[in-house]
Amino acid sequence: MDNRPIGVFDSGLGGLTVLKEIIKVLPNENIVYFGDTARVPYGPRSKEAIIKYTFQAINFLMSKNVKAIVIACNTATARSLKEAQSKYNIPIIGVIEAGARTAAYSTKNKIVGVIGTEGTISSKSYNVEIEKLDKDIKIVSKACPLFVPITEEGWANTEVAYLTAKEYLKELLDQGIDSLVLGCTHYPILKRTIGKVVGEEIKLVNPAKETAKDLYDILGKQDILRTVNKDNPIYEYYVSDIPEKFASIGQQFLKRDMDDVKKIEIQKY
Amino acid sequence: MDNRPIGVFDSGLGGLTVLKEIIKVLPNENIVYFGDTARVPYGPRSKEAIIKYTFQAINFLMSKNVKAIVIACNTATARSLKEAQSKYNIPIIGVIEAGARTAAYSTKNKIVGVIGTEGTISSKSYNVEIEKLDKDIKIVSKACPLFVPITEEGWANTEVAYLTAKEYLKELLDQGIDSLVLGCTHYPILKRTIGKVVGEEIKLVNPAKETAKDLYDILGKQDILRTVNKDNPIYEYYVSDIPEKFASIGQQFLKRDMDDVKKIEIQKY
Numbered sequence: 001m002d003n004r005p006i007g008v009f010d011s012g013l014g015g016l017t018v019l020k021e022i023i024k025v026l027p028n029e030n031i032v033y034f035g036d037t038a039r040v041p042y043g044p045r046s047k048e049a050i051i052k053y054t055f056q057a058i059n060f061l062m063s064k065n066v067k068a069i070v071i072a073c074n075t076a077t078a079r080s081l082k083e084a085q086s087k088y089n090i091p092i093i094g095v096i097e098a099g100a101r102t103a104a105y106s107t108k109n110k111i112v113g114v115i116g117t118e119g120t121i122s123s124k125s126y127n128v129e130i131e132k133l134d135k136d137i138k139i140v141s142k143a144c145p146l147f148v149p150i151t152e153e154g155w156a157n158t159e160v161a162y163l164t165a166k167e168y169l170k171e172l173l174d175q176g177i178d179s180l181v182l183g184c185t186h187y188p189i190l191k192r193t194i195g196k197v198v199g200e201e202i203k204l205v206n207p208a209k210e211t212a213k214d215l216y217d218i219l220g221k222q223d224i225l226r227t228v229n230k231d232n233p234i235y236e237y238y239v240s241d242i243p244e245k246f247a248s249i250g251q252q253f254l255k256r257d258m259d260d261v262k263k264i265e266i267q268k269y
Numbered sequence: 270m271d272n273r274p275i276g277v278f279d280s281g282l283g284g285l286t287v288l289k290e291i292i293k294v295l296p297n298e299n300i301v302y303f304g305d306t307a308r309v310p311y312g313p314r315s316k317e318a319i320i321k322y323t324f325q326a327i328n329f330l331m332s333k334n335v336k337a338i339v340i341a342c343n344t345a346t347a348r349s350l351k352e353a354q355s356k357y358n359i360p361i362i363g364v365i366e367a368g369a370r371t372a373a374y375s376t377k378n379k380i381v382g383v384i385g386t387e388g389t390i391s392s393k394s395y396n397v398e399i400e401k402l403d404k405d406i407k408i409v410s411k412a413c414p415l416f417v418p419i420t421e422e423g424w425a426n427t428e429v430a431y432l433t434a435k436e437y438l439k440e441l442l443d444q445g446i447d448s449l450v451l452g453c454t455h456y457p458i459l460k461r462t463i464g465k466v467v468g469e470e471i472k473l474v475n476p477a478k479e480t481a482k483d484l485y486d487i488l489g490k491q492d493i494l495r496t497v498n499k500d501n502p503i504y505e506y507y508v509s510d511i512p513e514k515f516a517s518i519g520q521q522f523l524k525r526d527m528d529d530v531k532k533i534e535i536q537k538y
């Protein structure tokens with residue numbers, strides 16, 4: 001029985017879709033979320049900058065006495081997970097490995113689609129992880145730069161979202177994918193629209209779900225779960241800057257209220 | 270008769286729409302374009318960072334012996350134009366003042382719309398410039414975050430672009446605007462689609478066009494025009510990183526070939 005919170009970190013608010021899945025799988029855990037909203041997006045930044053930002057985020061979360069950390073950001077996972085794991089001695093997991101594993105195990109025809117931001121797609125992080133498990137899998141990937149602003153505008157279920165998804169996914173459907181990795185933490189918000197475009201035959205892989213399951217396993221193995229629900233769990237939200245629409249968009253992502261979002265000076269950590 | 274080139278600087282490739290207007294108004298001038306593609310977008314960066322980046326861009330352009338500089342970027346103009354003008358002793362102009370002036374003079378009902386990125390809209394730079402000229406003008410502004418990725422995908426004349434423009438501009442039309450400032454250098458690419466949504470009654474103000482006219486006036490007054498077209502003008506393009514689609518998107522923005530795009534180390538300037 002370990003009451004220390006879990007730390008969840010993202011460059012912005014996309015990580016809230018990961019937090020949502022963690023809460024489903026681990027409903028008794030206390031959680032501290034940090035979104036580096038002052039420095040979002042990480043995509044165009046150098047590897048050195050991203051490692052520095054990740055370390056600052058982890059230092060902040062460690063100051064909240066967390067027992068494990070989830071890097072709920074594809075870019076930060078791709079650029080800094082290994083460095084973070086070798087520097088700190090608490091469990092740290094990213095979002096890419098679990099999603100890649102699920103895709104590799106679920107594909108039957110060995111043709112997997114991966115969608116994400118330009119940064120994630122050009123980094124080929126999912127390709128590397130999937131190929132580690134099965135070299136015969138063909139990966140068809142596509143950057144979908146409109147998907148993030150569409151979800152942040154709250155337009156996930158509009159005609160604009162549907163037509164955009166149809167255009168982006170055309171190529172992947174033509175290539176015969178049978179599984180599609182939602183390789184950006186914003187994309188689960190578009191699940192219904194993407195599902196309408198690709199049909200029920202194609203399995204949508206949400207790395208957030210798989211990451212939450214991995215986290216459960218790791219906490220269980222180390223015997224640091226908070227199993228008994230005596231007091232309600234506490235969720236704390238911190239950001240490095242408060243964008244105008246943070247709480248309203250965040251609540252849509254999280255599907256629950258975010259009563260109290262605090263701003264911190266992340267440079268100090 | 271002054272053969273030195275004009276320097277044009279943007280955080281990425283949006284400034285190419287400004288370059289296009291400069292070439293129309295000043296067809297004999299040699300031009301050096303620099304796009305800071307390694308550090309785009311400037312929107313989320315601090316004022317200090319943007320001033321530093323602007324100074325580096327100007328230092329680079331000065332090394333090419335330019336006779337005048339256009340900061341063809343709304344964010345960089347808003348955050349660093351004054352600092353640049355007081356540091357360097359060649360003419361430096363931005364894109365905001367000329368657009369604001371044209372909007373202030375062209376509105377009849379004194380209700381002006383301004384659209385731009387989140388950064389430009391929340392900076393209220395156009396409001397400040399328009400209010401300097403006429404305090405009675407009511408300004409209705411709206412950030413349109415989908416417009417940049419739509420133009421960069423080459424989707425300017427698609428149904429997605431039309432439906433997006435309709436959604437964004439609804440509010441401005443309801444408020445009765447008679448002039449609309451395209452306050453982001455990407456937006457002139459969407460002129461036809463935006464025109465379809467707002468109708469012919471509403472004047473679209475393209476700050477790039479007005480900036481090109483201002484530049485003509487300034488070069489004329491200082492007697493540093495390149496008036497005689499003995500040799501064809503030379504256009505040189507430099508970027509701090511070469512994104513995959515730079516030349517193909519750039520050519521759509523510029524409506525001419527970009528034969529030779531060179532990468533430079535901007536940190537050295």
